Amino acid sequence: MKRAVLAAALALGLVGVAQAQPYPSRPITIVVPFAAGGPTDALARTLGERMRVSLGQAILIENVTGAGGSLGVGRAVQAAPDGYTVSMGHLGTHVVNGAIYPLKYDLLNDFEPVALLAANPMMVVSKNDVPAKNLRELIDWLKANSGKVAAGTAGVGSASHFSGVYFQNLIKTPLNFVPYRGTGPALQDLVAGQIDMIVDQASNSMAQVQAGKIRAYAVTANKRLAVAPDIPTVDEAGLSGFYISIWNALWVPKGTPREAIAKLNAAVVDALADPAVRQRLADVGLDIPPREQQTPEALAAHQKAEIDKWWPIIKAANVKAE
Numbered sequence: 001m002k003r004a005v006l007a008a009a010l011a012l013g014l015v016g017v018a019q020a021q022p023y024p025s026r027p028i029t030i031v032v033p034f035a036a037g038g039p040t041d042a043l044a045r046t047l048g049e050r051m052r053v054s055l056g057q058a059i060l061i062e063n064v065t066g067a068g069g070s071l072g073v074g075r076a077v078q079a080a081p082d083g084y085t086v087s088m089g090h091l092g093t094h095v096v097n098g099a100i101y102p103l104k105y106d107l108l109n110d111f112e113p114v115a116l117l118a119a120n121p122m123m124v125v126s127k128n129d130v131p132a133k134n135l136r137e138l139i140d141w142l143k144a145n146s147g148k149v150a151a152g153t154a155g156v157g158s159a160s161h162f163s164g165v166y167f168q169n170l171i172k173t174p175l176n177f178v179p180y181r182g183t184g185p186a187l188q189d190l191v192a193g194q195i196d197m198i199v200d201q202a203s204n205s206m207a208q209v210q211a212g213k214i215r216a217y218a219v220t221a222n223k224r225l226a227v228a229p230d231i232p233t234v235d236e237a238g239l240s241g242f243y244i245s246i247w248n249a250l251w252v253p254k255g256t257p258r259e260a261i262a263k264l265n266a267a268v269v270d271a272l273a274d275p276a277v278r279q280r281l282a283d284v285g286l287d288i289p290p291r292e293q294q295t296p297e298a299l300a301a302h303q304k305a306e307i308d309k310w311w312p313i314i315k316a317a318n319v320k321a322e
């Protein structure tokens, strides 16, 4: 009898319907490759909260840290390509790391792009008792203390490390890099005076700069940030052309169904259009890409263009996985 019922159900396609649940039918995990409390983590949590509304499922954040973010990205790329594991990354993890680490994955071919999220420049920041009032004075002080100044980073190959190496090469003065599992903990140590400086994402340092807990010398862009109009650009401060924009994005492992990618992308687009999200990002100096740049195709093109632009510079700058 039972068999007959099953056969009838199969004939009607009911069993198949019950098994192929619409995506997403359970929580989605975003793998953040840096420490909780840092800028990549904060962005994932802000967007994840709003994406939950569109997707109707919880968004879990998993921090898998180490090796400049390459461990977290490696964890995400090995997950089942079912749309339930998403790789959060940025210029460091999905461009810079490919030039300096022997990665077990291919940054362009082992992922499907989902969406570009937001971008921000770096800020050169120091603890308050560094005796410099502007970037020129800071550079003089760094030269006077060559090799002794502790610069926090999120690990070799991270955005803050790569930007720090670029900076020390431009000023021809070595820094003493101190690796952390993310710039969240590095910033805490800067505020506490344990390290001297960071070439840090604006979105990470902004609140502490505005609270007067650390000092900002310049933003690595050709325009000042609307939210911090007092901080000069690198061109104005005396380090012309030192431009770095850290853009963040989401990817999924290759082979993820189109439908899942489209739903994730739509949830990002909804989040980036939400006035409350836009305000939170603007408050820390994050710029939202225009709608036409929020497609998977635009992310693929941008990542490829950034690899073409930065890999020769990174190789010439001699950023190495130690």
Ligand code: ASP
Binding pocket: 034, 035, 038, 039, 040, 041, 092, 153, 154, 158, 159, 160, 161, 181, 182, 183, 184, 201, 204
């Ligand atoms: N912004 C960091 C970096 O330097 C990482 C982090 O989000 O903590 O790459």
